[in-house]
Amino acid sequence: MQMTDYKPKIVAFCCNWCSYAGADLAGNNRLSYPAEVKIIRVPCSCRVNPTFILRAFQRGADGVIICGCHPGDCHYTSGNYFARRRMALLFSMLDYLGIERERTRVEWVSAAEGAKFAATMNDFVSTVAALGENRRLEDLRCKK
Amino acid sequence: MQKITEDLARRRAAELMRAGEISCLLGWKKGEFDYDVEPTVFYTPEEVERELVCNVFSAANLSKYLISLTRKAEGRVGILLKPCDSFSFNQLLTEHRFDRERVYALGLPCEGTVDTFLLKERVGEGIYSIKIKDGALEVETLSGEVKEIPLSEVYAERCLVCKSRRPVAYDEMLGEVTPDADEDRFAQVEKLESMTAEERYAFWQGELSRCIRCNACRNVCPACSCERCVFDNPTSGVETKAPSEDSFEEKMFHIIRAFHVAGRCTDCGECSRVCPERIPLHLLNRKFIKDINSFYGDYTAGAEVGSRAPLVSYTKDDPEPGQGGQK
Ligand code: SF4
Ligand code: SF4
Numbered sequence: 001m002q003m004t005d006y007k008p009k010i011v012a013f014c015c016n017w018c019s020y021a022g023a024d025l026a027g028n029n030r031l032s033y034p035a036e037v038k039i040i041r042v043p044c045s046c047r048v049n050p051t052f053i054l055r056a057f058q059r060g061a062d063g064v065i066i067c068g069c070h071p072g073d074c075h076y077t078s079g080n081y082f083a084r085r086r087m088a089l090l091f092s093m094l095d096y097l098g099i100e101r102e103r104t105r106v107e108w109v110s111a112a113e114g115a116k117f118a119a120t121m122n123d124f125v126s127t128v129a130a131l132g133e134n135r136r137l138e139d140l141r142c143k144k
Numbered sequence: 145m146q147k148i149t150e151d152l153a154r155r156r157a158a159e160l161m162r163a164g165e166i167s168c169l170l171g172w173k174k175g176e177f178d179y180d181v182e183p184t185v186f187y188t189p190e191e192v193e194r195e196l197v198c199n200v201f202s203a204a205n206l207s208k209y210l211i212s213l214t215r216k217a218e219g220r221v222g223i224l225l226k227p228c229d230s231f232s233f234n235q236l237l238t239e240h241r242f243d244r245e246r247v248y249a250l251g252l253p254c255e256g257t258v259d260t261f262l263l264k265e266r267v268g269e270g271i272y273s274i275k276i277k278d279g280a281l282e283v284e285t286l287s288g289e290v291k292e293i294p295l296s297e298v299y300a301e302r303c304l305v306c307k308s309r310r311p312v313a314y315d316e317m318l319g320e321v322t323p324d325a326d327e328d329r330f331a332q333v334e335k336l337e338s339m340t341a342e343e344r345y346a347f348w349q350g351e352l353s354r355c356i357r358c359n360a361c362r363n364v365c366p367a368c369s370c371e372r373c374v375f376d377n378p379t380s381g382v383e384t385k386a387p388s389e390d391s392f393e394e395k396m397f398h399i400i401r402a403f404h405v406a407g408r409c410t411d412c413g414e415c416s417r418v419c420p421e422r423i424p425l426h427l428l429n430r431k432f433i434k435d436i437n438s439f440y441g442d443y444t445a446g447a448e449v450g451s452r453a454p455l456v457s458y459t460k461d462d463p464e465p466g467q468g469g470q471k
Binding site: 050051054058071072078081082084085086087088089090091092093094095096097098099100101104105106136137138139140 | 336337341342343344345346347348374380392393395396399400402403406428431432435436439440454455456458459460462463464465466467
């Protein structure tokens with residue numbers, strides 16, 4: 001099987017206040033999650049503009065996950081509620097264009113949920129790995 | 145739109161101009177051919193009486209021009225509004241893009257506009273002139289032949305599924321409100337949704353790869369009224385010319401274009417009308433409208449001035465992303 005050493009590239013946008021701290025906690029507790037997950041720290045999940053996600057795919061990501069504080073716990077009160085609406089619409093649009101819906105995900109992870117962070121990443125990486133390389137939203141020039 | 149509407153519009157607009165109520169009028173005039181009726185600004189009542197065209201070819205949505213015209217014209221600007229344009233008019237007001245006091249709006253009844261691509265296809269050869277008769281177009285071709293084309297065969301898709309012919313904004317109405325269209329505007333979106341992901345991908349590849357990035361869809365859109373557009377930013381990741389090597393660019397462009405007007409798009413259909421490649425852009429916009437309606441409750445952009453667009457509000461129990469509206 002040719003896919004044995006295929007490792008998907010994953011971009012994780014993590015909000016500074018909850019999910020990034022959750023990732024930190026996972027590290028402190030020595031919980032492992034795949035090294036293919038590249039974390040980008042953002043001030044709030046609602047900082048994530050749909051363009052960022054498309055850009056990540058353009059530059060070769062195989063999956064993009066957005067992590068933020070649980071609804072109701074946003075450091076800025078309501079940022080994640082806006083993010084939730086935007087992402088719901090964007091993901092539905094990607095699906096409508098025929099792009100695999102499993103390549104994008106939103107997960108709410110608090111600063112105390114190191115274990116959830118690691119488990120989420122493990123699960124997301126294996127889901128994306130099963131899909132294989134992102135071929136429908138790639139930019140060949142960026143892969144040269 | 146009927147001949148009587150045109151006569152009435154000419155008379156009334158010229159009257160308003162003579163009385164000094166309006167300093168200029170946003171309307172339509174004949175272009176090179178009978179079918180390319182184009183938006184224009186009239187400054188004298190004589191021009192209005194001679195040249196104003198209000199018929200099935202007066203398709204352009206004029207409301208976007210109010211942004212620049214109210215800034216430079218003196219006094220009040222007159223505008224002719226079809227019902228669908230009145231939603232854009234309200235949406236622009238909601239976004240504070242022009243001052244309502246500076247505008248006098250004449251509402252027009254509408255029974256639909258003609259899709260000129262469809263008409264040309266239907267006629268099959270060069271069109272020399274067109275006479276509008278009751279329910280049909282009498283087309284004289286370049287070879288001198290006269291063909292009668294029923295209007296019902298060449299109405300634009302957007303008019304067949306028009307969301308409402310009840311105008312939502314005007315200062316005075318020229319004529320009677322016409323009955324609503326009865327076709328479902330989401331039927332095509334539903335059809336696409338019922339296909340497999342592979343089929344949908346192939347469908348959109350076929351459509352979007354024809355895009356030549358002329359930007360007409362963006363420039364015509366009354367919801368796309370930013371003075372600096374993300375696509376003019378050289379580092380946005382989207383080329384400003386048609387991509388040659390791959391297919392990412394146009395997907396990026398189209399997803400972001402549609403996303404930027406999500407919740408504000410009034411489904412006026414101008415983007416699809418002006419696309420030289422006939423890409424069904426309305427199917428992207430309507431997907432967002434349909435999702436917004438099903439996820440967050442029915443919302444019609446422009447129905448009311450001052451309503452809060454769905455993407456700038458939220459409720460605590462909105463559905464989670466990726467679950468197709470499930471909570
Ligand atoms: S996106 Fe198209 S249908 Fe929507 S407001 Fe703009 S031009 Fe009209
Ligand atoms: S009008 Fe059509 S061809 Fe031009 S940029 Fe828009 S979709 Fe592309």
